[in-house]
Amino acid sequence: MLAIAGHLGAGKTTLLNHLLRNGRGVRIGALVNDFGAVNIDAMLVAGQVDAMASLSNGCICCAVDGDEVGEMLGKLAAVKPRLDLIVVEASGVAEPAALARTIITADDSRFHYAGLVLVVDGLQPDLGHGVPVADLVVLNKASSGPDAEGLRARIRELNPRVPVLSTDFARIDPELLIDPPERAPQAQLSFDELLCDEHDHAHPEYQSVEFRGDTPLNPRLFMEFLRDRPLGLYRAKGFVDFGAQRFLLQLVGSSLRFEKRRSGGTELVLIGTGMDTQALLAGLQRCVGEPADENAMLGVLKFVV
Structure with a gap:
């Protein structure tokens, strides 16, 4: 809505x-x-x-x-x-x-x-x-x-x-x-x-950035990435693999939702305007491969539906 x-x-x-x-x-x-x-x-x-x-x-x-x-x-x-x-x-x-x-x-x-x-x-x-x-x-x-x-x-x-x-x-x-x-x-x-x-008018352009990987993301670092989201990011959708669990992610504006899914790697599409693509991908890359502590998933679970 x-x-x-x-x-x-x-x-x-x-x-x-x-x-x-x-x-x-x-x-x-x-x-x-x-x-x-x-x-x-x-x-x-x-x-x-x-x-x-x-x-x-x-x-x-x-x-x-x-x-x-x-x-x-x-x-x-x-x-x-x-x-x-x-x-x-x-x-x-x-x-x-x-x-x-x-x-x-x-x-x-x-x-x-x-x-x-x-x-x-x-x-x-x-x-x-x-x-x-x-x-x-x-x-x-x-x-x-x-x-x-x-x-x-x-x-x-x-x-x-x-x-x-x-x-x-x-x-x-x-x-x-x-x-x-x-x-x-x-x-x-x-x-x-x-x-x-x-209709014959042009729409203002937006950006769409893809991110894929087979190595699990650190859930705590990923939630920090979303909390301090890069300038211009409005939507994110796709699958996030945290190792033990994989989720469908839906981010629209201030609304964040995770739904449990089967394993299979991370596949994300990030949508916005005026985004620094390299900084966006670098921020996601920092979440890859970092070991997670036992409480790291708590921030994700608050948004599971």
Whole structure:
């Protein structure tokens, strides 16, 4: 489950609509929170989303009871066929930190919190309070802003490690956020898929780095690597071999999950923007072959599902 926050007019609904139009094969549900009696944002996404719930005339992080948020998210999680991604688009008055807490406390085994995407208006000098808690910053209207580099520098001061993606019209590659699911091929493309094929704009690029090895990693050093993650790293996925145990790893923003798997070596893909590839690989290499003490696995086991 992904949260999208940002000031009024920054481009949150534009980003959600872009994901809906360009997330090929991805089934997306949306919880849209508009502030006012007429839920305009919900109207703007209603014709494209696979499932939707809306909260109106109140801010999701303060005016709406947490149980109600959990109930609505639960309804989206129960949709059949199963959704691949649930997006919570908050009103422009929502405090990002409070929004994240509200979603995290909506305990449900059918979904997990996958971080906060903060949309920043490149024409608006006020960054607000969301940058320190953001897992990804989308610097929108970047080519129109008078000082995009200055804004990036201010973002770095507030959150040195957060990936920052400069965009226009919130056009980010959906694969930065989620993998397209493997589905049976269709004999005929749907109308939405035809629309995807016809778009003629380029997405801002992201980086994808692979790491493989047969020698077990030291779990304590690997968790330190994730804790002090390299600049720009947003996602990591694949298999991690700790010797006695091997796990499927899913890291998205601030969400970390391990699932037990059979032995077979380490195979990782690391995704982000503005990453130092050599430093990233060197950090992983430091985890290889170092003997682990008997308590080294404790840090990993806290995140096993």
